[in-house]
Every structure is written in C-alpha cells, then in structure tokens.
Amino acid sequence: MKRIITDELLKWKEMQKDRLPLLLYGARQVGKTYALQHFGREYYKNIIYINFERMPVIAEYFNGDLQPDRILRFLEEYFSEKILPEQTLIIFDEIQACERALTSLKYFAEEAPEYHITGAGSLLGVAINRENYSFPVGKVIMKTMYPLRFDEFLAATGNSHLISLIREHYADMSEMPEQTHNEIMLWLRRYLFIGGMPAVVQKYMEEASLINLPELQGMILNAYTADMAKYSTPGECTKIQGAFRSLPSQLAKDNKKFQYKLIRKGATSGLFGASISWLVMSGVALECDRVTRGEVPLAITQDLSSFKLYMSDVGLLCAASGIMPENVIRQNLSDIFKGALAENYIAQTLSCNGHKLFYWASDSPAAEIDFLLQKEGGVIPVEVKYDSNVHAKSLKHYVKMYHPEKIIRLSSKNFGVDEQGMYSIPLYAAFCI
Numbered sequence: 001m002k003r004i005i006t007d008e009l010l011k012w013k014e015m016q017k018d019r020l021p022l023l024l025y026g027a028r029q030v031g032k033t034y035a036l037q038h039f040g041r042e043y044y045k046n047i048i049y050i051n052f053e054r055m056p057v058i059a060e061y062f063n064g065d066l067q068p069d070r071i072l073r074f075l076e077e078y079f080s081e082k083i084l085p086e087q088t089l090i091i092f093d094e095i096q097a098c099e100r101a102l103t104s105l106k107y108f109a110e111e112a113p114e115y116h117i118t119g120a121g122s123l124l125g126v127a128i129n130r131e132n133y134s135f136p137v138g139k140v141i142m143k144t145m146y147p148l149r150f151d152e153f154l155a156a157t158g159n160s161h162l163i164s165l166i167r168e169h170y171a172d173m174s175e176m177p178e179q180t181h182n183e184i185m186l187w188l189r190r191y192l193f194i195g196g197m198p199a200v201v202q203k204y205m206e207e208a209s210l211i212n213l214p215e216l217q218g219m220i221l222n223a224y225t226a227d228m229a230k231y232s233t234p235g236e237c238t239k240i241q242g243a244f245r246s247l248p249s250q251l252a253k254d255n256k257k258f259q260y261k262l263i264r265k266g267a268t269s270g271l272f273g274a275s276i277s278w279l280v281m282s283g284v285a286l287e288c289d290r291v292t293r294g295e296v297p298l299a300i301t302q303d304l305s306s307f308k309l310y311m312s313d314v315g316l317l318c319a320a321s322g323i324m325p326e327n328v329i330r331q332n333l334s335d336i337f338k339g340a341l342a343e344n345y346i347a348q349t350l351s352c353n354g355h356k357l358f359y360w361a362s363d364s365p366a367a368e369i370d371f372l373l374q375k376e377g378g379v380i381p382v383e384v385k386y387d388s389n390v391h392a393k394s395l396k397h398y399v400k401m402y403h404p405e406k407i408i409r410l411s412s413k414n415f416g417v418d419e420q421g422m423y424s425i426p427l428y429a430a431f432c433i
Contacts, residue, residue, distance in 0.1 A: 001156045001198060003031060004352075005145050009039045010143060012117065020104040021117040021136075023095070025124035026145035027283035027312045028227060029220055031198040032120040033093055035145065040089035044116070048075055048083060048090045052098035053291065062100035068112035071104060071225050085114035096121040097282060101374055106136035125281030144283070146352040147196030147313045150188065150345075151431045156201055159187065160337035170432040173423065175414045181426065185412060186329075188428045192341050193328040195315015196348070210325035217319035224284050239275040242267075247285065247323040251340035255368075257290070257361075258309045269305070276309065286347050291372065294379050295401040298358050298372055308359060310347040317344050338386035343370055346384050346410060349430040360398065367394035373433070377405060385411035386427075401404040408433070 005024070012022050040047035061074055072083050075090070083090065092101050101119070106198070108117050119140075147158065151163045162184055169176050175179045176184070193213070200216055215294050228240045246263045250256065258276070260267040279285035290296045290306035311317040318328065327333050333341070347357055350371060360369040360381070360427050372384040381404055383395050387412055399407065399420075407422045416424040425433070 001031070001034075001148065001152065001201070002354050003035050003038075003145075004149065005035050006039055006042075006393040008143055009035070009118075010043065012111065012143075013043060019113060019116075020109045020139055022107075022120065022141045023124065024118065024120045024143050024145055024361065025283065026122075026226075028122035028223055029197055029199060030145050030147050030283075030312075032145050033091075033123070034198065035349055036091050036093075036118055036120055040091065041378070043085040044089040045084060046081060046089075047090060048079055048081065049093065050075070050101075052101060053094040058313065059098040060103070062098055062104060066100065066104040066107050066114070068104075069106050074114070083115070086116065088116065090115065090117045092119040094115065095119040096123050096126075097410050102135060102398060106139040106319050109139040123227060123282055126140050126231050126278060127284055148201055148349065149196065149313075149352050149431050150191050150350060150428060153191050153194070153201060154187065157187075157205060161293060162187070167432060169415050170425065170429050172415050175416060176426070178414070181414050184428045185426070187331060189328050189331070192314055192345060193325055195313040195318070195321070197313055197315060200315060210329075213325075214319050215230060217316055221316060221320060227282065228278070231282075233288070236275065236278070239263075239272055240278050243272055243275045244279055244284065245320075245416075247309060248317060248340075250309060251317070251344060252334075252337050254336060256308050256340070256343065258307055277296070279309070280426070283311050286312055286349060286351050286357060288359050288362050288371070290362070291358050292362070294360050294369070294372060294381065294404070295306065295396060296374055296379060298374050298379065299356075302358075306361070308347075310344045312348065314341060314345045314348055317341065335386075341382075342384050342386040342410070346371065346382070346430055350382075353433060355432070355433075362397070365397065367397040369398050373426075380404060380406050380408055382408045382410065382433075383428075385409070388412045389427065 024036060026032055037047065048316055050058050076083050105117060106174050108115060144382050154162050193210060194200055197220055200213055203213060203216055225241055229237045232240055241262045249262050250258055260269060260272055263272060280287045288308040290303040290311065291301045292303055293301040351357060355373055358372045360372050369381045370384045373380040373382060381398055383392055405421060409422060410425050410430060413424050414425060414426060
C-alpha cells in the first residue's frame with residue numbers, strides 16, 4: 001500500500017541541513033513499521049531494524065554510554081552489516097520500550113547527524129509524558145501517522161483513476177458525472193465500514209468481502225484495551241477503558257459534545273480528565289476543541305471545558321458500535337449515527353491533512369458549526385452532512401455573525417459553488433481540503 005507519509009519521509013531524507021532524527025508516532029497498527037521499512041527498501045542501500053520489545057539484548061546495551069560511535073559499532077557487530085552515513089536507514093521500532101534509546105537521539109542529532117535515524121512507537125504520546133523518560137526536546141523531527149485516508153484506500157483497492165478525477169473536479173468545482181459520483185459514493189460507504197487500518201484493508205482486498213472484517217477490527221480494539229492496561233496503573237486503566245468504551249454513545253447523539261456522565265454516573269472532568277488525555281496522546285482518539293468566536297486566531301477563544309472526541313478510525317467506530325456491513329452499504333442507519341460516521345470520517349481526514357480540530361458553538365441562540373479551519377485568508381466554516389439534505393440554521397446564524405469569504409459544506413451532494421461563496425463538496429473529496 002502506498003502511504004502519503006512516504007512523501008514526508010522523502011523530504012526528511014533530502015534535507016541538506018538541520019536534518020534531525022525522525023520520530024513517527026500514531027495509534028497502534030496504523031502502519032508505522034511497514035511505512036519505515038518500505039521507505040528504507042526503496043530509498044536506502046540497507047536497513048538496520050531494531051524492535052526494542054523483541055530484542056532485549058539490544059535494549060540492554062543502551063543502558064551504557066550513549067555515545068553514537070559506540071552504539072553504531074555494536075549494531076554493526078550484532079547485525080554483521082556495515083552502517084553507512086546517508087546510505088543506511090536505522091529504525092528504532094517500539095522505542096517507547098527503551099527510554100535510553102529515546103534519549104540517545106539527542107546525541108545522534110548533536111554528534112552524528114550524517115546518520116539517518118528513525119524511531120517509531122505506538123504509545124509515544126503517552127511515554128513522552130512520563131516522568132522517567134528523558135525526551136530529546138528540540139533534537140528530533142516528529143511526524144504523526146494516521147490510518148489510510150480515503151484516497152490511499154482508493155489506491156490500495158485499484159481505484160487510483162478515481163483519485164485524479166476527484167482532484168480535477170475539486171480544483172475547478174465542476175460537477176462530477178452522476179454515474180461516477182454514485183460509484184465513488186459507494187466506495188466511500190465501503191470505506192466508512194472498513195476504515196483505514198492497513199490490516200483490515202488488506203483483508204478486504206484479499207477476500208473482496210466485508211463479512212469477516214468486524215472480527216479483525218475487534219482484535220485491534222482489544223489490542224488498544226491491552227495497551228491501556230500495559231501503559232497505565234490499574235486505577236487509571238479502568239477509567240481510560242471506560243472513557244474509550246463511551247465514544248460510540250458520545251457520538252450517537254445530536255449534541256456530540258463529550259459528556260462525562262455517559263462514562264458512568266457521577267463522572268467528572270477531575271476524575272476522567274487524565275483518561276481523556278491518555279486516549280488523545282496515544283492516538284486512539286481525536287480531540288476537537290470548542291471555540292466561542294469564528295475569528296483568527298481560533299485558539300484564543302477556546303473553551304477548555306467543551307470538546308468532542310472522535311475515534312481515530314471510522315471503521316473502528318463501526319466495529320465498536322456493532323454495525324454490520326449491510327447497515328452501512330444499504331444506509332440502514334439512524335440519521336444521528338449517519339451524522340456520527342460522517343463527522344468522524346471528516347475529523348480523521350482533516351487531522352491527517354494537518355488541520356487542528358476546532359468547532360464553534362454559541363449558547364444564545366443555540367447554534368453549532370462542525371469544524372472551523374484557520375487559513376491565511378481567515379476562518380472557513382465546515383458543515384458536515386451525511387445525506388443530501390443540507391438545510392442548516394446554525395450555518396446561517398454563523399454567516400450572519402462572521403461573514404466568512406468561503407463556506408464549505410460536505411455532504412452526499414455533487415460539486416458546486418453558489419453566489420454566496422458556499423462550496424458544495426462531496427464527502428469523498430475531503431482529502432483534498
């Protein structure tokens with residue numbers, strides 16, 4: 001599977017100066033190891049791959065002096081392979097399992113920048129914040145990897161021609177031929193159920209069927225739960241798991257603001273705030289913060305007490321909700337859950353595209369915009385609808401208050417622009433934003 005992160009890795013490789021060791025982090029099983037190994041095979045003479053969970057002998061060696069020359073000599077002897085500046089890619093996988101290896105990146109940055117060092121870890125976001133980790137602040141480049149975006153999914157399933165078509169029509173906002181539009185919408189509905197976890201996409205490609213995917217998705221969800229037990233205390237684990245299990249019900253309501261009472265009776269931010277942070281830092285959940293004004297900069301009007309929490313993968317949301325394939329393909333879902341799927345998919349896509357997630361809400365009158373994008377020209381409101389019914393009082397209220405130059409409405413409707421600057425963009429073209 002071709003991954004868009006490869007382009008970012010290639011830019012890193014070609015840096016002429018200021019190249020630092022690169023850390024790739026994200027949720028478990030999004031394809032970090034595969035992406036780094038594939039990148040190494042394609043663009044380097046050889047690879048030195050270390051998995052610190054599976055290679056305790058190497059992890060033990062990092063307890064000594066962290067001088068790069070010492071470490072490089074040991075790795076050459078251990079793997080019986082020459083490590084060449086600029087030509088060898090060194091991969092420190094599951095680096096959170098060896099805190100001294102994480103610390104060593106500082107010395108590689110300072111003393112041996114000619115060597116290309118990468119690291120990956122599923123729980124880096126959690127490990128970085130532990131007191132016993134000496135994180136090399138300012139000495140690494142950090143990149144986040146997400147599940148396959150919809151265009152990556154199309155490419156993996158042999159539909160690359162549809163990607164170029166979508167980009168062409170997005171560029172000039174010309175209407176997609178109706179038959180093609182309907183075909184891509186069907187692929188999108190498949191994607192909403194399958195999601196972007198590489199193992200699940202691979203199984204779909206092998207079997208050309210959706211039937212057996214929930215079992216595999218359930219295994220991934222179980223792995224997340226196991227990580228919660230492994231990388232937290234027993235008391236914290238119970239709260240993290242409770243918050244995680246509540247995500248489908250948090251999204252399956254008209255007001256998708258996160259409510260602690262849905263975790264359990266009497267739950268508060270004081271009790272569960274750290275649990276929410278764990279889910280976000282580990283990459284298994286995406287946080288969308290409320291702002292009270294639609295003006296630049298958005299962050300200064302952030303309401304820290306109000307936020308939405310999405311799952312990192314829309315397919316896992318379906319699995320956690322007990323949705324069956326026919327429910328999504330035949331669109332036999334409640335309107336509220338259709339909205340939850342669409343919003344989660346857009347949150348996942350915008351995050352992958354590098355956008356910080358914000359939403360706007362006012363109390364009087366009650367109004368809400370699903371997402372706000374801060375761009376050089378100002379703030380762009382983004383309204384998300386699953387179907388083609390796009391009437392929205394909240395959007396009219398927002399436009400009256402802030403007069404945005406551009407408005408984006410994502411729905412099942414075709415491309416189009418009206419005289420008020422409303423850009424109608426099909427849900428399947430979200431990866432272009």
